[in-house]
Each structure stands twice: as C-alpha cells, then as structure tokens.
Amino acid sequence: MRYFVNKTDLYHKHDLKTLGWELTVCNALFPEKSLCRTLLKSNASFGVHLFHFLERFIPLTRLKTVLEVGGGMGYLMRDFLSLAPNLQATMLDICPFLLEKQQQALAGLPVKFHELDFLHLPVVDLKPFELVILNENLGDFPTLVAHQDSTAPADPETLQWMNKVDDYEEEFSLNFAANENINIGALAIVEKLCGARIPYIYLSEHSCESSHQDPSSPCLNFMASGNPEKISLKGHDEYSVKFSHLQKIARQFQYKVIRGQYTDFLYLNLTEKVKTALRCPTPLSDEQELIQQFVYDLHKYEYMLLINNSPRKG
Numbered sequence: 090m091r092y093f094v095n096k097t098d099l100y101h102k103h104d105l106k107t108l109g110w111e112l113t114v115c116n117a118l119f120p121e122k123s124l125c126r127t128l129l130k131s132n133a134s135f136g137v138h139l140f141h142f143l144e145r146f147i148p149l150t151r152l153k154t155v156l157e158v159g160g161g162m163g164y165l166m167r168d169f170l171s172l173a174p175n176l177q178a179t180m181l182d183i184c185p186f187l188l189e190k191q192q193q194a195l196a197g198l199p200v201k202f203h204e205l206d207f208l209h210l211p212v213v214d215l216k217p218f219e220l221v222i223l224n225e226n227l228g229d230f231p232t233l234v235a236h237q238d239s240t241a242p243a244d245p246e247t248l249q250w251m252n253k254v255d256d257y258e259e260e261f262s263l264n265f266a267a268n269e270n271i272n273i274g275a276l277a278i279v280e281k282l283c284g285a286r287i288p289y290i291y292l293s294e295h296s297c298e299s300s301h302q303d304p305s306s307p308c309l310n311f312m313a314s315g316n317p318e319k320i321s322l323k324g325h326d327e328y329s330v331k332f333s334h335l336q337k338i339a340r341q342f343q344y345k346v347i348r349g350q351y352t353d354f355l356y357l358n359l360t361e362k363v364k365t366a367l368r369c370p371t372p373l374s375d376e377q378e379l380i381q382q383f384v385y386d387l388h389k390y391e392y393m394l395l396i397n398n399s400p401r402k403g
C-alpha cells in the first residue's frame with residue numbers, strides 16, 4: 090500500500106483567519122443564547138459541561154498545572170479557570186491568529202501562551218503538567234492516507250512517518266489494514282504524553298469508530314467505518330480518529346482508559362422541535378439543519394480520558 094501524508098500545519102500557521110468554517114461543538118455552545126444550548130437539558134457552555142463530567146474522575150480543584158494544546162478561541166480554558174482558580178494554565182497553539190484570540194479570551198487570568206507545533210515540543214517540557222487537554226483537534230495532526238497510485242513516489246516526509254508505522258505495529262501490537270488511513274500524528278501524541286507520564290490526559294475528536302442507531306432519527310444513523318475518514322474543510326483536510334489504536338498505546342503505558350461519545354456529558358433535551366427535526370429525511374429549515382448537524386456531532390465525537398496517577402519518578 091502507498092501513502093501520502095496529510096498535514097494541516099501550514100494552513101494553521103499562515104492561512105487560518107477564522108474558525109467559523111469549522112464550528113466546533115465547544116464554539117457552538119459558547120454564545121449564551123445559541124440555539125445549540127437550547128437543545129441540551131442544561132443551558133451551559135461546553136467547558137462547564139466538560140468540567141463537571143471530568144470532575145468525576147479528576148481532582149480538578151486540587152490540580153496546579155494544566156496544558157491545553159490547540160485551544161481555539163480559548164473558551165474551554167476560560168470555563169475551567171473560572172471553576173478551578175487553583176489552575177495555572179499554559180496554552181500551546183501552532184496558529185498565531187488563534188493564540189491571539191486566546192490571549193484576549195483569557196486576559197487577566199494566570200495563563201502562559203506558547204506558539205509552537207505540539208509535535209515539536211520536547212517531552213521534558215511536558216513534565217510539569219498534571220493535566221493535558223486536546224479538544225477536537227487530533228484530526229489536524231498528520232495522517233498517512235492510503236492510496237493505490239503505484240506511480241506516485243512517496244516524498245521524504247511521508248517516508249519518515251511511514252517508518253514509524255512498523256515501530257507502532259511492533260511496540261504496541263497495532264494492526265493496520267491494507268487500505269487503512271493511519272492517524273500517525275495522533276499516535277505520536279499519545280505515545281509522547283503517556284511517555285511523559287502526564288497523570289491526566291483528555292482527548293476528543295471525530296471518531297471513525299463511533300456509531301449511532303436510533304429508529305426515531307433514521308436519517309442520522311451511521312455505522313462505524315473503522316477507517317479514519319477525510320473531512321474537507323476550508324484550506325485543509327483533516328481525518329477522523331481511530332481511538333482504539335490510541336487506547337492500545339495508553340494501555341501499554343499502564344493508563345486507565347475511559348472512552349465514550351459526547352452524549353455521555355452533553356444531554357440532549359428531546360423536545361417536539363428536536364424530535365421533528367431528527368425525523369426529517371431532509372431538513373426543512375436552517376434551524377432543522379443545525380439541529381441535525383449538532384446531534385450528529387454529539388454522536389460522532391468521542392472523548393478519551395487517560396489516567397495514570399501513580400507517583401512519577403524523576
């Protein structure tokens with residue numbers, strides 16, 4: 090099988106001037122009067138919902154340090170710092186435009202900002218952090234995309250990433266099907282975070298292993314493809330994530346893994362309006378289209394929480 094590497098770093102460094110084109114669930118739930126908030130049982134932002142969910146597993150009000158990678162507009166961290174003022178935060182982002190937005194959103198709070206590609210952060214710099222958050226961005230990291238054009242030679246960067254595939258197969262007993270796209274960047278990230286023995290790691294992204302089967306919303310049902318899917322966005326493509334591979338790596342590092350869909354902490358309020366929109370094969374209004382997209386996202390996104398809070402050596 091041949092591969093090319095899909096990357097988004099140049100887009101994020103040089104071209105991204107708005108996140109509007111890729112409305113993350115976090116941003117969709119930010120405006121107090123957003124339609125998406127009214128679709129949930131409790132009217133709160135994404136960060137507040139997530140914080141109260143994670144609190145069940147992580148002593149958030151006792152931690153000192155948190156790193157958020159790719160924090161977008163900074164809304165999630167703003168919620169976390171208002172609920173846990175004990176936290177000293179670091180925001181690391183490859184995108185100067187978004188880092189500036191984060192500085193505005195987090196002005197006056199105890200936060201450091203760092204412009205860098207996370208893949209280039211030395212492991213030693215991760216050691217101070219007790220919690221690392223990557224929300225809705227794993228799919229931005231390099232993916233090896235399988236193709237069958239035998240005439241296209243692999244470029245040096247693709248070859249460099251392909252060399253890592255054998256290591257992952259051997260070291261973590263991962264198996265990649267012949268035509269499978271490989272979230273090589275996300276695998277490297279989990280290996281790096283677990284190798285640095287970060288006690289708590291939270292990750293989320295569109296998953297190629299989530300599925301949804303509900304007879305009351307037949308047009309929204311989907312099966313798990315099991316193969317990272319291309320998502321075309323403004324100026325770049327990203328890929329959904331195969332969480333079971335990340336899970337295998339984390340387990341090898343003795344992490345406890347908690348994994349599920351966003352519906353575990355964003356509870357849909359099934360009003361008549363929502364039920365009607367979910368029954369429609371084709372949305373009849375902008376509102377119905379937004380409801381369908383939001384509910385699809387709640388099922389398509391997976392989160393994964395990795396915990397290894399046994400004492401760190403050195």
Ligand SMILES: C[S@@+](CC[C@H](N)C(=O)[O-])C[C@H]1O[C@@H](n2cnc3c(N)ncnc32)[C@H](O)[C@@H]1O
Nearest residue numbers: 113115159160161183184206207224225226229
């Ligand atoms: C889709 S946005 C998600 C933003 C935010 N976490 C949210 O949920 O709304 C992706 C974020 O990851 C950042 N990002 C993408 N590639 C990155 C990289 N290699 N290193 C650090 N940050 C990166 C982007 O600049 C952006 O802030």
